Amino acid sequence: MDKAYKLLAQQQEISNNKAKALIDRGLVYVGDKKVKIARAELPDDTRFRVEDVADVKILYEDENIVAINKPAQVDSYDIQDAIEGAELLHRLDRDTSGVLLLGRNEDFIRDAIGEFKSRRVKKEYVAWVEGVIYEEIEIESPILTIKKGKAFSRIDELRGKPAYTKVKPLEIQGKKSKVAIEIKTGRTHQIRVHLASIGHPVVGDEQYGSRTQSKRILLHSARMSLFDYAFEAPEPKDILRYK
Numbered sequence: 001m002d003k004a005y006k007l008l009a010q011q012q013e014i015s016n017n018k019a020k021a022l023i024d025r026g027l028v029y030v031g032d033k034k035v036k037i038a039r040a041e042l043p044d045d046t047r048f049r050v051e052d053v054a055d056v057k058i059l060y061e062d063e064n065i066v067a068i069n070k071p072a073q074v075d076s077y078d079i080q081d082a083i084e085g086a087e088l089l090h091r092l093d094r095d096t097s098g099v100l101l102l103g104r105n106e107d108f109i110r111d112a113i114g115e116f117k118s119r120r121v122k123k124e125y126v127a128w129v130e131g132v133i134y135e136e137i138e139i140e141s142p143i144l145t146i147k148k149g150k151a152f153s154r155i156d157e158l159r160g161k162p163a164y165t166k167v168k169p170l171e172i173q174g175k176k177s178k179v180a181i182e183i184k185t186g187r188t189h190q191i192r193v194h195l196a197s198i199g200h201p202v203v204g205d206e207q208y209g210s211r212t213q214s215k216r217i218l219l220h221s222a223r224m225s226l227f228d229y230a231f232e233a234p235e236p237k238d239i240l241r242y243k
Contacts, residue, residue: 004028005038008048025073025094026216027051034215051215056082059099059231064108065089067224069233070100072216089226090116090186095204098125098221098233115226116186122225125181125191126170126235128218128242129200130210133177137167141197145188152207153189155197163187165194173242176203176212180222191219203242218242 008028009019022028023038029049030042056079059067066086068079076091079100086102089112103109115121142160145153154160164184171178177200181191189208195201196208204214220239223232 001041001043003038004035004040004042004046007042007044007046008035008050011048012050022050025075027073032213034213059233060229062104064104065112065226065229066102066104067229067231068100068102070097070221072097072236076100089113090121092221093189093192093217093219095217096219096221097236097239099224099231100221101224101226101231112226119184122223123183123186123221124223125183126220126222126239127179127181127191127195128203128239129177129179129195130203130212131175131177131200132172133167133169133179133200135169137198139163139165139167139194139198141194143187143190143193147188151188153187153193155193161185161187163190163194165191167195167200176242178239178242192217214238 005016005020005023009016020038023035026034027050028035030046056071057069059069066083070092072095075094076088080088080102083102086104087109089101089103092100103112141155142157143153143163144156144160145151166182168180169177170180183190192202192205192208201209203212203218204210205217218239220235
C-alpha cells in the first residue's frame with residue numbers, strides 16, 4: 001500500500017507534485033472511478049488512467065481583450081498566467097468549460113469590471129441537470145458564500161446577496177434535462193446552487209447533490225457579451241449530447 005499520488009508518479013514517471021496536481025484536477029481514474037484524494041492509501045498494483053485535457057483556444061483577441069474557450073479541468077488563473085499582460089475579468093470554476101474573458105490594459109479592465117458589477121454583461125450557459133424540466137424557471141434566491149478552505153455557497157434569505165438565474169429547457173434524455181441558463185449576477189457557484197435549490201443539481205456536481213458520476217460537472221459557458229463584443233464557445237462533446 002502507498003499513497004495514490006506516489007503510485008501515480010511512479011507509473012507515469014513524473015514528480016510527486018505533478019502527480020498530486022493531476023489528482024487534484026480530477027484527471028485520474030482507477031477503472032471508471034475518479035481518484036479524489038491524492039493521499040489515499042491504495043494497493044501497489046493499482047493501475048491508473050489519466051484523462052487528456054483539451055487545448056486552450058483563443059476565440060478572439062485585440063489590444064483590449066482576449067476571449068478564450070476554456071477547457072474543463074483547467075484553472076482560470078492558470079490561463080491568466082499563460083497569457084502575458086492579460087488579467088481575468090471574471091472566472092469560471094475549474095470544471096466549467098467555455099467563454100472566459102481577460103483584459104489587456106488598465107483602462108479597459110477597469111471599465112469592463114464595472115460592466116460586470118453593474119450587471120450589464122450578458123452571460124449564457126448550457127448544462128445537463130438531474131431530473132426533468134419542462135418549463136422556464138426564474139430563481140431569485142439570495143446566496144451566501146463561505147470561503148474557508150474550499151468555497152461553498154448556499155441559499156440564505158437573511159444574509160445572502162441577491163442573485164438571479166433564468167433556466168430554459170432545451171432537451172430531455174431519460175431523467176436528465178439539457179437547459180439554457182442566463183445569469184444577471186455572478187455569485188460564487190451561483191448556477192450550481194440555484195439549480196440544486198430547485199431539486200435539479202448539475203450532473204456530476206456531487207458538492208451540491210448530484211448522484212450521477214461524471215468526468216466533470218456538465219456546465220458550459222456558451223455565450224458572453226460585453227460592450228460591443230460578443231463571443232460564443234462551441235459546446236464540447238459531453239455537453240452537446242448526454243451519453
